[in-house]
Amino acid sequence: MNFSRKIINWYRKNHRKLPWRRTKNPYHILVSEFMLQQTKVSNTIKYYLNFIQKFPTLEKLSQAEEKNVLKEWEGLGYYSRARYLHSFSKKLEGNDNLFPKTYKELIKHKGIGPYTGAAIASICFNEVIPAIDGNAYRVFSRYLGIKYDITSFITKNLFKTIVLKMIDWKTPGIFNQAIMDIGAIFCTPKNAKCLLCPIKNSCFSIKNNSVYKFPVKRIEKYTIKHRFFYYVFIHDQNNNFCIVKRSKDIWKGLYEFPLIESRKNLTIDEINNKLRKLFRLVVSNIVLTYKMKHKITRQILYIKFLNCKCLQFKNLISPSDIFFISHNEIKKYPFPKPIILFLKHEKII
Template structure:
C-alpha cells in the first residue's frame, strides 16, 4: 500500500496531460495504445490520435472504412501493421456483433486479437474495466527492476512472469488503471534509462537501486543480440502520362516493409547500380526511357537502410499500356494522388515535386 499510494499521489500532481486520459472509452484507449506501440508520445502522435478519432469516432465507423483510408490517417506514424491490426479488430468485432457496440472487457479476451499483446491488453482491461492486472512496458520493467533490485534477465518470459507476481502484490486493487498509468509516467518522467531524476522520485527512500547506487545496472538484459543493418537499393520509376493525366502506383501486398501502403513501380537491387544498369533494368521491364534521377534519399529503418533513387521516366511507345507487366499497377489521376497512403520516402518525394 505504501508503494501504490506514493506513486498514485505523485501521478495525480505530475501526470502528463494527454487527450486519451480524459476518457475511459475503451475504443479511444485502444487507438491510443496501438499508436504508442513502439512510438514515443509526441505532439505529432497526439495530433494523429485526435485526427484519427475525428475521422473514425467509434468501432462501427472504423469497421466500415476502407483500408486505404485507415492507412492514410495513420500516414507518418510508421509501423503500419498496427493500423492494419486495429482495422482488423474493428471489423471482427462488428462481424460478431452487428446490432450492438460490443467491446471485450477481460484481458484474456482482448489478447486473442492480432496486435493486442500482453501490455496493450492489460492497459485497456485495467484502465477501462478496472481489472487488476499489471501493464508492463519498457518503463515498467525499468521502474520495478530498479526498485526491487531484480537481478535476473528480463528478456526471458519466465523472468517476466516472476516479476508480475511481485507487481501484483504491490498494485492498488481499487485503482489498477491509475496504478498502471502512474508507473508509465514515473518511468517516462523520472526513472529514465539515462539521466534518471532519482532525487525527485516519490519512492526513492525504499528503492533498492537508489540506496545501493546501482540505478544504471538495471534492468538486466543479457540475451540481447544486436542485428547488423543491411542495405537495400530501391530505384523507383515515376511515370506520369501528361496526355492522359495519369500516374502509375503500386500497392504493396508482400510480407515486407510498408505492407498495405502505396508506392511507385520499383526496381530493387542488392547492390548499387550504375546509370547504364538502371537504364537497362528500366527498359527491360517497362520499355521506358528515363532522362534523369530526380531525387535521392537514405531512409533508415530498425534493421535496414534503404538507399532510394527516383527516376523520371517518359512514355515513348504508343502501345505502352498493352504491356502485361503493367496489369498489377494502378493508374491514378494526378489530382487524386494525395488520397493514397504512402511511406515517408514517397511523401518526401511528392513534396519535393510539389505534388502534395
C-alpha cells in the first residue's frame, strides 16, 4: 500500500475529533486556521466555538466592531490574526460568494500565508496542494531522511515538489490533515511514538535510528528585548477607571490603562509629571499594588501597576484617546493578558 493510501486509511478511522472538522464551510475553516497559527489545538477549541457562535457567518463578522472581535479573541494572543480576519471579512463585504476558492487568490490577503492558504484550498475546495507547516516538515524530513536546512527557501521549494508527488489527488484535504495528525500525535519533537505510527515500516529515521536528528534547522540567533511598563490604574470621583486604546506595537487595538514606558525605575514624582505631560492627568496618592514579568515573542516586559485617584482630567486632543468607564462596562472591552491578571488580582472581574 502506498504512502498516501496508508495515511488516509489511518486518518479515516483515527483522526482527532475537532470541531472545525465537522464542516467544509470555508469561513469556519479560515477561523480555525487563523486561531491555530502559533497556538496549540487544546487552547484553540473553546475560542473557536465561542467565536463561531458570536460570528457564525462572514457577514456577521464584517458587521462587527473591531473592539467586539478582539474581545472574542481576548487571551488567545497574537491579536494581529483577529484584525486580519476582520479585515478579510470587510474586504469581501461579508459575502460568502466572494470567498477566494484557490490558493493563489487566498494568499493575496493579509494573514493568509502559504500553509493557511494551502490548508483552506485543499480542505474546502479540493485543490491539490501540499499544506506544509512545522508538523509536516518534521514528518517528511524524518520519513524521507531529508538532511537539508528547513529554514532555507530552496529546501522549502524542495519539500513542496516532493510532497506534491506523494499527495493523494482525489482527497488532498484529507491527506494534509492526516499529516497534521501524524505530526501532532506520533511524530512529535520529543518523545515520538514511533512504534505506534502508521508509516513506521517505511520510515527512514526509524530504520536508521536517527529520529531526533530531523528536521535539520539552522539555529536562529536573536536578542531578547527588555521593556519596563508602568500602568497607572486611575479612579475618578465616581470610582470609574481610565482606559486608553492601544494604537501601535504589541496589543494594537486592545485597551489598557495609561502607560508610561521607561528604561529605568521611576519615582512617584517622575510618574506624575509624565502623566501630566502625556495624558494631561493630575493624580494623587500613587501606590504600587501589583507587579509581574510577562514574556512574549522575543520580549520580556517588566510591568508595575500603580493605583491612584484622578484629580483633574481635561484639555485632551481627542475624547477617544483616553476615557473613563464604570466597572459594569469592563466586560465590553478587550484587554491584554497582564491587564486581565491585574483586574482579577484586584477582584474587579
